[in-house]
Amino acid sequence: xxxxxxxxxxxxxxxxxxxxxxxxxxxxxxxxxxxxxxxxxxxxxxxxxxxxxxxxxxxxxxxxxxxxxxxxxxxxxxxxxxxxxxxxxxxxxxxxxxxxxxxxxxxxxxxxxxxxxxxxxxxxxxxxxxxxxxxxxxxxxxxxxxxxxxxxxxxxxxxxxxxxxxxxxxxxxxxxxxxxxxxxxxxxxxxxxxxxxxxxxxxxxxxxxxxxxxxxxxxxxxxxxxxxxxxxxxxxxxxxxxxxxxxxxxxxxxxxxxxxxxxxxxxxx
Numbered sequence: 698x699x700x701x702x703x704x705x706x707x708x709x710x711x712x713x714x715x716x717x718x719x720x721x722x723x724x725x726x727x728x729x730x731x732x733x734x735x736x737x738x739x740x741x742x743x744x745x746x747x748x749x750x751x752x753x754x755x756x757x758x759x760x761x762x763x764x765x766x767x768x769x770x771x772x773x774x775x776x777x778x779x780x781x782x783x784x785x786x787x788x789x790x791x792x793x794x795x796x797x798x799x800x801x802x803x804x805x806x807x808x809x810x811x812x813x814x815x816x817x818x819x820x821x822x823x824x825x826x827x828x829x830x831x832x833x834x835x836x837x838x839x840x841x842x843x844x845x846x847x848x849x850x851x852x853x854x855x856x857x858x859x860x861x862x863x864x865x866x867x868x869x870x871x872x873x874x875x876x877x878x879x880x881x882x883x884x885x886x887x888x889x890x891x892x893x894x895x896x897x898x899x900x901x902x903x904x905x906x907x908x909x910x911x912x913x914x915x916x917x918x919x920x921x922x923x924x925x926x927x928x929x930x931x932x933x934x935x936x937x938x939x940x941x942x943x944x945x946x947x948x949x950x951x952x953x954x955x956x957x958x959x960x961x962x963x964x965x966x
Contacts (some may be wrong), residue, residue: 706856710861719802734819742826769898770899780884820916879936
């Protein structure tokens with residue numbers, strides 16, 4: 698449940714920020730008539746991500762024995778490669794994400810007829826939002842506790858929605874840098890768990906030499922294993938500890954460095 702909540706919360710907030718940047722650009726450039734293209738892209742990307750995720754899930758459920766283990770191992774490997782590459786990409790482009798998106802939107806709309814501009818905004822928005830949707834679907838497929846997955850996912854959607862509402866009013870008070878740092882740590886640690894589970898599934902499929910021995914050795918780290926069951930709680934706890942330490946560090950940096958006691962500074966104000 699916690700894994701699903703954190704995944705959907707992060708991806709939901711990323712998607713919201715992308716949509717917010719697109720809306721802001723269209724409004725500021727006087728192209729409000731293209732806003733319906735963004736709504737159409739949101740609906741299309743949600744439907745596409747849900748459909749593809751469902752089809753992959755069904756394919757995994759319909760497989761049996763060795764075939765199912767091999768398929769789940771392949772899906773885990775795809776998730777690791779895709780999500781890791783996206784994390785690295787976002788870390789590189791995040792400081793200039795708004796500027797980059799606005800440049801691409803300008804290229805998609807500048808000097809084009811109405812339907813061409815509409816198509817450009819639609820395709821750009823669809824690509825950006827679907828990337829988040831597919832990342833979410835692949836990550837959720839790696840959560841093996843299906844009984845609470847829906848609760849966690851719905852809670853994550855609700856929290857992301859509340860964040861979007863709060864952002865519209867109190868955005869200047871939210872430290873987005875810290876949020877994405879801590880959720881990146883969570884995803885990296887979660888992918889470590891996925892990597893262990895993927896290796897475990899490949900050994901069950903007999904891909905490696907001495908697979909039986911390796912399968913037994915990694916059983917305790919599987920989602921249902923002795924240590925695997927506590928892995929999710931440990932990830933969240935570690936992230937909370939890191940976030941608390943980062944908060945205290947930020948506060949200490951705001952303390953006046955001039956040697957004058959902070960109390961005197963406050964009185965002077």
